[in-house]
Amino acid sequence: METNEKEFKPFNVDIWKYDGHAGALIPLLQSAQDTYGYVSERAIDYISHVTGVPPAEIYGVVTFYAQFRTKPLGEKVIKVCNGTACHVNGVKEIANTLTDELGINYEETTEDGKFSMVSVACLGCCSLAPVVMVSNETFGRLTPQKTRKLVRDLKRK
Amino acid sequence: MAIKTVMVGLATCGISAGGEKVYEAFQKELQEGADFVLRETGCVGMCYREVLVSISNGAQESYLYGEVTPDRVKRIVAEHVQNDKPIDEWLVSGADREVGFFDKQVRIVLRNCGVIDPSSLQEYLQSGGYKAVERVIKEMTPEQVIKEVQISGLRGRGGGGFPTGKKWELTRASVSDKKYIICNADEGDPGAFMDRSVLEGDPHSVLEGMMIAGFAIGADEAYIYCRAEYPKAVARLRLAISQAKKQGLLGDNIFGSSFNFNIKVKEGAGAFVCGEETALIASIEGRRGMPRFRPPFPAQQGLWGKPTNINNVETFANIPWIILNGGAAYAAYGTDDSKGTKVFAMAGKVKRTGLVEVPMGMSINDIIFKICGGIVNDKKFKAVQMGGPSGGCIPASLGETLIDYQQINKTGAIMGSGGMVVMDETTCMVDVAKFFLAFTQAESCGKCTFCRIGTKRMLEILERITEGKGKEEDLVTLDKLGEQIKIASLCGLGQTAPNPVLSTLRYFRDEYEAHIRQKKCPAHVCSPLLTYTIDQEKCNGCMLCPRSCPTDAIIGEKKLPHKILQDLCIQCGKCFTVCNQDAVIKD
Ligand SMILES: Cc1cc2nc3c(=O)[nH]c(=O)nc-3n(C[C@H](O)[C@H](O)[C@H](O)COP(=O)(O)O)c2cc1C
Numbered sequence: 001m002e003t004n005e006k007e008f009k010p011f012n013v014d015i016w017k018y019d020g021h022a023g024a025l026i027p028l029l030q031s032a033q034d035t036y037g038y039v040s041e042r043a044i045d046y047i048s049h050v051t052g053v054p055p056a057e058i059y060g061v062v063t064f065y066a067q068f069r070t071k072p073l074g075e076k077v078i079k080v081c082n083g084t085a086c087h088v089n090g091v092k093e094i095a096n097t098l099t100d101e102l103g104i105n106y107e108e109t110t111e112d113g114k115f116s117m118v119s120v121a122c123l124g125c126c127s128l129a130p131v132v133m134v135s136n137e138t139f140g141r142l143t144p145q146k147t148r149k150l151v152r153d154l155k156r157k
Numbered sequence: 158m159a160i161k162t163v164m165v166g167l168a169t170c171g172i173s174a175g176g177e178k179v180y181e182a183f184q185k186e187l188q189e190g191a192d193f194v195l196r197e198t199g200c201v202g203m204c205y206r207e208v209l210v211s212i213s214n215g216a217q218e219s220y221l222y223g224e225v226t227p228d229r230v231k232r233i234v235a236e237h238v239q240n241d242k243p244i245d246e247w248l249v250s251g252a253d254r255e256v257g258f259f260d261k262q263v264r265i266v267l268r269n270c271g272v273i274d275p276s277s278l279q280e281y282l283q284s285g286g287y288k289a290v291e292r293v294i295k296e297m298t299p300e301q302v303i304k305e306v307q308i309s310g311l312r313g314r315g316g317g318g319f320p321t322g323k324k325w326e327l328t329r330a331s332v333s334d335k336k337y338i339i340c341n342a343d344e345g346d347p348g349a350f351m352d353r354s355v356l357e358g359d360p361h362s363v364l365e366g367m368m369i370a371g372f373a374i375g376a377d378e379a380y381i382y383c384r385a386e387y388p389k390a391v392a393r394l395r396l397a398i399s400q401a402k403k404q405g406l407l408g409d410n411i412f413g414s415s416f417n418f419n420i421k422v423k424e425g426a427g428a429f430v431c432g433e434e435t436a437l438i439a440s441i442e443g444r445r446g447m448p449r450f451r452p453p454f455p456a457q458q459g460l461w462g463k464p465t466n467i468n469n470v471e472t473f474a475n476i477p478w479i480i481l482n483g484g485a486a487y488a489a490y491g492t493d494d495s496k497g498t499k500v501f502a503m504a505g506k507v508k509r510t511g512l513v514e515v516p517m518g519m520s521i522n523d524i525i526f527k528i529c530g531g532i533v534n535d536k537k538f539k540a541v542q543m544g545g546p547s548g549g550c551i552p553a554s555l556g557e558t559l560i561d562y563q564q565i566n567k568t569g570a571i572m573g574s575g576g577m578v579v580m581d582e583t584t585c586m587v588d589v590a591k592f593f594l595a596f597t598q599a600e601s602c603g604k605c606t607f608c609r610i611g612t613k614r615m616l617e618i619l620e621r622i623t624e625g626k627g628k629e630e631d632l633v634t635l636d637k638l639g640e641q642i643k644i645a646s647l648c649g650l651g652q653t654a655p656n657p658v659l660s661t662l663r664y665f666r667d668e669y670e671a672h673i674r675q676k677k678c679p680a681h682v683c684s685p686l687l688t689y690t691i692d693q694e695k696c697n698g699c700m701l702c703p704r705s706c707p708t709d710a711i712i713g714e715k716k717l718p719h720k721i722l723q724d725l726c727i728q729c730g731k732c733f734t735v736c737n738q739d740a741v742i743k744d
Pocket of ligand 1: 318
């Protein structure tokens with residue numbers, strides 16, 4: 001019940017005003033995700049209600065773009081950069097190490113809800129490759145050993 | 158003694174190397190009574206030496222420190238800032254060091270990056286900012302502006318290389334009550350960060366370029382479509398737009414004329430195909446970003462059905478310079494086919510990673526060896542990937558190829574947007590091809606059958622090959638399927654998706670053959686084809702690897718060297734990642 005109340009809060013008024021009517025769908029979804037961490041069914045209904053766009057069409061847009069999630073993520077999201085430079089510099093071994101330490105693969109969340117692991121196209125710090133980002137903090141020039149230490153430090157926090 | 162200005166590089170690369178902590182350390186020194194001006198700046202391009210801090214007194218003298226950490230700040234302030242004694246061993250330039258990195262570059266697009274504070278409109282104005290648009294509005298006709306851009310020979314820097322002046326002329330010729338300008342800041346190539354650096358380091362120059370385009374084609378409204386993964390760039394753009402509005406540089410009656418212009422920022426939502434212009438327009442309109450058939454081109458029917466001029470970030474950033482210095486000055490750089498300069502994002506196995514801007518016509522070898530210092534650990538240069546997922550690999554044997562649209566196309570790669578990923582002997586070309594194909598396969602919007610299913614089939618074949626299950630006829634199938642996908646796809650994504658595979662097949666066929674016939678990966682990358690052994694000298698018997706092995710293939714006792722039983726080993730590589738002693742050998 002509590003979550004429903006929270007979700008009903010109109011999260012998007014500013015953007016709505018800012019952009020008039022046309023083309024506001026994606027900014028609205030972004031703002032829903034910013035507020036709740038994912039795009040819930042409730043949010044889709046709400047956006048449909050305000051915009052008049054049918055829920056099915058909104059769902060089509062949500063699933064087209066990689067940015068949108070329909071399920072909540074863990075408390076800490078480990079974004080693993082899979083850009084070209086990171087690939088060439090061995091990010092696969094870093095990802096394997098993360099999987100080994102956390103017991104999850106890409107797009108999965110640990111059972112306790114603490115960690116999620118996602119793959120991103122490029123974080124743009126190619127000179128520090130291989131790189132992962134945890135809650136907007138970047139960790140570069142990783143090795144399997146450094147990664148293991150990072151995970152253990154994060155678990156302790 | 159003049160008061161010194163300390164500038165800390167706070168683009169994404171600087172921040173990820175710890176730039177904010179360095180900035181805070183300088184702030185603390187200020188609070189404790191030291192006397193200097195503290196500023197932030199964008200990226201000068203030397204990402205390999207981040208965090209970078211420059212210290213100048215007035216205009217003449219500037220020193221650049223590299224690899225600055227918070228605990229170095231105190232000494233820098235005490236000795237250099239307060240007592241005029243630069244700390245030689247921490248400098249990267251100013252004391253004749255690493256001149257090679259800068260002296261072959263020509264900085265037009267990056268003229269202000271790492272030089273001015275991007276959050277200060279004042280500094281942009283002082284460096285000649287908004288002078289070009291002022292001149293255009295007060296002294297030139299739209300036709301004259303287009304003519305000047307045509308003389309410059311500038312071609313679109315987003316990858317297609319379409320002549321910019323020509324595009325403006327076409328959009329100007331479209332008759333309509335409303336026209337739009339769009340800046341493509343989607344920067345989808347996963348190994349490129351030129352546009353990000355320009356947006357973070359000099360956002361006003363992009364706005365100014367867009368205004369000039371708006372004046373030339375008769376548009377009064379504009380959008381910047383910026384990649385969602387670039388939060389810093391979005392923030393800098395929003396700030397720059399609000400500053401320009403406040404100063405009356407954006408809005409109505411700019412410079413007292415009848416020219417009105419407004420710019421909005423739209424954040425992308427993570428889809429590579431949205432870099433394609435018609436998909437980008439669909440995305441701004443709030444729909445799924447699917448490309449559509451052209452014609453009509455956006456110049457005729459674009460955003461909301463109105464004529465729209467789309468250019469890339471770097472294309473726009475060139476424009477103010479071209480107006481102020483003349484198209485001919487720009488065209489003085491480069492080759493017959495390709496004029497001016499091009500920014501490249503250098504990454505991979507090169508010593509100096511970062512951003513470089515070079516005149517067209519320089520050779521690839523000169524960029525890699527003269528400017529970027531060669532290959533890490535002095536390994537052998539094998540190939541350079543240009544053009545990202547749409548491009549190809551140029552082998553070291555063609556390193557003398559000049560940076561020029563035609564010359565690069567001849568090699569099977571493309572100029573692309575400017576990502577250069579350098580590869581050495583430890584890079585497996587089959588694996589690289591697989592990497593790019595996996596990327597485009599996942600990003601295909603699904604509209605065209607060949608792109609949707611053809612790339613999937615190609616990827617399956619590549620996966621087989623890298624797992625040692627490749628068949629002799631696979632290479633022919635790859636070639637054939639690749640050609641078919643190219644001709645049967647609607648947009649550039651599908652038309653170019655096979656390129657990374659086709660170009661590596663062309664130059665590195667022997668590597669594919671080694672995977673298929675000998676079941677070996679010459680670069681020791683594809684793990685199913687490797688043999689793992691344990692160096693008996695290095696192993697200290699810590700028991701980590703036997704415990705991690707999923708098939709119990711590792712035997713050994715505590716404190717005694719371990720051993721891998723080859724018939725049980727499934728080449729998962731886990732032992733390699735857990736070992737603290739570098740004792741696991743891949744062959
Ligand atoms: C799949 C695909 C992805 C693209 N991605 C980008 C991009 O990220 N940035 C960009 O500026 N142009 C991109 N383009 C090119 C644009 O469609 C368009 O040609 C360009 O924005 C025009 O600007 P320019 O003439 O200044 O280069 C892409 C094209 C395709 C087919």
